[in-house]
Amino acid sequence: MFVLGLSLLGLAALPALGDAAAGRSVFMGKGDCVNCHSVGDRGGSVGPDLSEIGLRRTPESLRLSIVDPGAEIYREYLTVSAITKLGQRIEGIALNEDDLSIQLRDSAGNPKSFLKENLRDLRREERSLMPSYASRLSAVEIENLVAYLRTLRGVAVARRLETAGAAGAPRTRDIARVSENLTWLTRPDRDSDERPDTLVDALEIPRGATVADLGAGAGYFTWRLARRVGPQGRVIAVEIQRQMLDLVAQEVKKEALTNVELVLGSPRDPRLPEGSVDLVLIANAYHEFSEPEAILAAVRRCLKPDGRLVLIEYAKENSRVPISPLHRMSFNEIRSEVESAGFEIIRALDFLPMQHGLIFTKRQ
Numbered sequence: 446m447f448v449l450g451l452s453l454l455g456l457a458a459l460p461a462l463g464d465a466a467a468g469r470s471v472f473m474g475k476g477d478c479v480n481c482h483s484v485g486d487r488g489g490s491v492g493p494d495l496s497e498i499g500l501r502r503t504p505e506s507l508r509l510s511i512v513d514p515g516a517e518i519y520r521e522y523l524t525v526s527a528i529t530k531l532g533q534r535i536e537g538i539a540l541n542e543d544d545l546s547i548q549l550r551d552s553a554g555n556p557k558s559f560l561k562e563n564l565r566d567l568r569r570e571e572r573s574l575m576p577s578y579a580s581r582l583s584a585v586e587i588e589n590l591v592a593y594l595r596t597l598r599g600v601a602v603a604r605r606l607e608t609a610g611a612a613g614a615p616r617t618r619d620i621a622r623v624s625e626n627l628t629w630l631t632r633p634d635r636d637s638d639e640r641p642d643t644l645v646d647a648l649e650i651p652r653g654a655t656v657a658d659l660g661a662g663a664g665y666f667t668w669r670l671a672r673r674v675g676p677q678g679r680v681i682a683v684e685i686q687r688q689m690l691d692l693v694a695q696e697v698k699k700e701a702l703t704n705v706e707l708v709l710g711s712p713r714d715p716r717l718p719e720g721s722v723d724l725v726l727i728a729n730a731y732h733e734f735s736e737p738e739a740i741l742a743a744v745r746r747c748l749k750p751d752g753r754l755v756l757i758e759y760a761k762e763n764s765r766v767p768i769s770p771l772h773r774m775s776f777n778e779i780r781s782e783v784e785s786a787g788f789e790i791i792r793a794l795d796f797l798p799m800q801h802g803l804i805f806t807k808r809q
């Protein structure tokens with residue numbers, strides 16, 4: 446109960462909640478969700494692991510998953526239906542497939558293996574193995590389930606960032622050099638890689654807000670943020686390289702914006718005003734900070750009590766990302782470094798094709 450109480454406090458800022466404890470009972474009992482899904486080290490593996498689902502999904506999309514599981518399905522979870530030459534029909538999700546054979550997991554969780562030459566029919570269908578709960582559970586039970594799923598936020602694997610020289614300890618992560626690669630920053634396909642407009646929309650920044658774009662680069666996000674907060678709002682673009690700030694200035698002029706301030710920061714100090722910023726965006730820059738702990742402490746000081754920190758980094762886990770691993774970070778690297786600096790993760794964006802987008806608030 447104590448643990449549950451704590452995690453609910455962390456959700457104070459989120460929309461109306463059902464009863465998470467009652468939702469957990471539905472998950473483990475009547476709904477039988479645990480048969481197909483695991484949370485922590487408990488549960489089945491027919492459906493995706495839900496240990497961090499509360500970070501990845503909004504309440505609306507969780508509700509949709511429960512009442513209409515077929516609405517959105519990842520390719521690896523399409524229902525595979527196979528009929529053997531003897532006429533036996535098997536349904537499941539595909540675990541492995543090659544030219545000669547396929548391995549399935551059926552809805553009871555059992556692995557099944559077939560040689561393709563023994564199958565009469567094999568197809569993937571655009572429906573989910575998960576049953577719809579629209580008529581199996583009451584509206585209240587569904588709300589309680591959603592509330593429970595919202596509390597599932599995994600745990601950061603403890604891991605502190607040791608900055609160079611700190612107590613003579615080695616760095617646990619190599620830090621990339623400051624990016625000077627303008628061709629990369631202004632490449633034409635950057636919009637399809639980074640979906641900047643979708644990102645800025647998803648952050649739901651109110652008009653009139655004060656936003657800091659920390660490590661603004663050539664101003665790729667700066668002007669979008671400035672439009673978003675409107676003339677009553679304010680965007681502070683921070684860079685440690687003066688030539689980058691000059692580029693931001695050109696962008697601001699081109700877009701005829703009057704609400705952008707340019708600040709030349711130092712590697713330890715972003716020179717942001719204390720207690721006055723609603724949102725700090727650090728996009729593709731954190732991995733280059735030579736003194737990340739000092740910067741995170743400064744970000745913490747500049748944020749209002751309910752302010753948010755948004756970190757965007759190319760994902761180290763994604764092998765298709767065409768940039769050096771030194772310029773990428775894993776989910777856990779970001780989460781553990783930022784959380785150990787006095788923040789708490791509240792959301793992981795799920796629509797960026799190649800990047801992690803993690804949103805934090807200050808831990809009280």
Ligand code: HEC
Pocket residue numbers: 472476477478479480481482491492493498507510511514515517518519522523538552573574575576578590594
């Ligand atoms: C027979 C197995 C099965 C049962 C029982 C089941 N699910 Fe699922 N679930 C799946 C599969 C397979 C998927 C992936 C395909 C899809 O998205 O529908 C899934 C997807 C989901 C997702 C979306 C996950 C994501 O990463 O986007 C959520 C949330 C979810 N289930 C919650 C539940 C809850 C809550 C229950 C119990 C009320 C439940 N499931 C019961 C098999 C199951």
